[in-house]
Structures are given as C-alpha cells and as structure tokens.
Amino acid sequence: MSEHDITIVIPARMASSRYPGKPLVPIMGIPLVEHVRRRAMLAGAHRVVVATCDAEIKAAVEQAGGHAVMTKDTHQRCTDRIEEAMEQLPGDIVVMVQGDEPLLMPEAITAVAAPLLADPSLPIVNLLSELESEADYANPNIVKASCNLNGDVIFFSRAPIPFFREQVKVPVYRQTGIMAFRKEALNRFSALHETALERAESVDMLRAIEHGMRIAGVVVNYVTLGVDRPSDVALVEAVFANDPEQNRLFQLTSRQ
Structure with missing residues (x-):
C-alpha cells in the first residue's frame, strides 16, 4: 500500500448488546468476521489482525488462516481494544475496520489511510458518506458528522445534525466504522479520560474532539451495510447475489 508500515485491526466480540454472537454468524457459509478480514486483506496492508476478547473468535479466524490477538474483556470502546492490540503489533499507521461490515x-481502506500518508501532522482520519434518506437522518443508530470548511470533523451526534432552521444546502454525513490513526495518536487518544459528550452520545471519537485532536473526514460515495440485527443477514446475502461488484468480491474472498 505504501512505504509506511500499515496494520489493519478488526475489533470483534461476542457480547454485542443488539446481536450477541454476531461475529461468528454465518453469511453464505462464512462467519461474519471472516468476511470482513478477507475483504481487508485485499487492501494490500502489511498485516490484518482481528482483536478480540473471545477465544472462539480467535479460533475461528486462525482456523481460516488469519491472525487474531486476545485483548481484555473490559473494554467499552472499540478504539481502546485496538490500542491494546497494537501493544502487541508493529505498524506506524493503524486502520480500524469494524467487524460487522x-x-x-x-x-x-486505501482512502482512509491516504491523508495520513500525505500529511505527517494529521493524527486521525474517519471515513464518511453522505446520508441517503430522511429516515437515516432521524435514526439514532446512525451517527451523523458535521465538518468545517477544511473537511475536518467538528462534531458527531446520534441526533439529526445540523438542525435546519433555514432551508440551506449543507451536506449531511454519516460516520462509518472505518478510521485511521497514526500510532502515537492512537496511544494518546486511549490515554485520555472519557469525556461527557462521548458518554452521552456513546461515540468514541467525541473524546478526540473534546480534547482538541484533529479528525479529518474523507467522504466516499458508497455506503456499507453493517450487520446490527439478525434480519440484516438476509439483506447482505441479497447484495452478494444482486450487486455485480459485491458478488465479484464475495467470489474472490470465498476462495481464500
């Protein structure tokens, strides 16, 4: 991918509040977390690692030929799990990919890492996409993002932001679970105390914003479909079947 040492880390745990056990739920015969890991391998990073507190996830990944590391089961934030995993791993740039994508x-992955490669002063990048519907805008399960004129994120919220008191044209973005950190920025972030806004919204990256860390937003023109509930499995399988590019990637990774 570059001369930088890039590590992709995928956090995964069985104790999901909305869908317990989902990392190992089979989709077209392959565990969910394995779909994510195999897709990430195609980005050409130096290594792709699953970070988990569950022995059964580690075993499933390793049985498929992947690399997984164990972390504590006390982490409330996936970014803190990533930071612990990176204590065991090399890499000066860390890309986090949620395990339910x-x-x-x-x-x-290439898009979210590129700004860190171009700007040595940049600590964090978050991939964003434009919201597609008013239902998404109102949905508290979708984290919205607002950016300044330089493209840096200035706020994340589960509430509909911005509030349109006046009818003006303003882009409305959704946060994705794909982020890139310079390793020292990840270490600094994890060492910071949790903040009130972070706890109120349950959004990790508000900790960085409240502590004055810069987060660059990179906007892409496609939306990933995360698996948050059992009914999402059928939706994903339908995309695999009907979307030519997704079908191509599925066929490619199912042979790994």
Whole structure:
C-alpha cells in the first residue's frame, strides 16, 4: 500500500448488546468476521489482525488462516481494544475496520489511510458518506458528522445534525466504522479520560474532539451495510447475489 508500515485491526466480540454472537454468524457459509478480514486483506496492508476478547473468535479466524490477538474483556470502546492490540503489533499507521461490515470495499481502506500518508501532522482520519434518506437522518443508530470548511470533523451526534432552521444546502454525513490513526495518536487518544459528550452520545471519537485532536473526514460515495440485527443477514446475502461488484468480491474472498 505504501512505504509506511500499515496494520489493519478488526475489533470483534461476542457480547454485542443488539446481536450477541454476531461475529461468528454465518453469511453464505462464512462467519461474519471472516468476511470482513478477507475483504481487508485485499487492501494490500502489511498485516490484518482481528482483536478480540473471545477465544472462539480467535479460533475461528486462525482456523481460516488469519491472525487474531486476545485483548481484555473490559473494554467499552472499540478504539481502546485496538490500542491494546497494537501493544502487541508493529505498524506506524493503524486502520480500524469494524467487524460487522461484510460489504467492506477494499478501496475504503486505501482512502482512509491516504491523508495520513500525505500529511505527517494529521493524527486521525474517519471515513464518511453522505446520508441517503430522511429516515437515516432521524435514526439514532446512525451517527451523523458535521465538518468545517477544511473537511475536518467538528462534531458527531446520534441526533439529526445540523438542525435546519433555514432551508440551506449543507451536506449531511454519516460516520462509518472505518478510521485511521497514526500510532502515537492512537496511544494518546486511549490515554485520555472519557469525556461527557462521548458518554452521552456513546461515540468514541467525541473524546478526540473534546480534547482538541484533529479528525479529518474523507467522504466516499458508497455506503456499507453493517450487520446490527439478525434480519440484516438476509439483506447482505441479497447484495452478494444482486450487486455485480459485491458478488465479484464475495467470489474472490470465498476462495481464500
């Protein structure tokens, strides 16, 4: 991918509040977390690692030929799990990919890492996409993002932001679970105390914003479909079957 040492880390745990056990749920015969790991491998990073506190996830990944590391089971934030995993791993740039994104496009990883490669002063990048509907705008399960004129994120919220008191044209973005950190920025972030806004919204990256860390937003023109509930499995399988590019990637990764 570059001369930089890039590590992709995928956090995964069985104790999901909305869908317990989902990392190992089979989608077209392959565990969810394996779909994500195999897609991430296509990005060409130096290594792809699953970070988990569950022995059964580690065993499933290793049985498929992947690399997994164990972390503590006390982490409330996936970014803190990533930071612990990186204590065991090399890499000066860390890309975090949520473990419930089976439709991950490999180029998303390239896109989120690129600003860190171009700007040595930049600590964090978050991939964003434009909201597609008013229902998404109102949905508290979708984290919205607002950016300044330089493209840096200035706020994340589960509430509909911005509030349109006046009818003006303003882009409305959704946060994705794909982020890139310079390793020292990840270490600094994890060492910071949790903040009130972070706890109120349950959004990790508000900790960085409240502590004055810069987060660059990179906007892409596609939306990934995360698996948050059992009914999402059928939706993902339908995309695999009907979307030519997704079908191509599925066929490619199912042979790994």
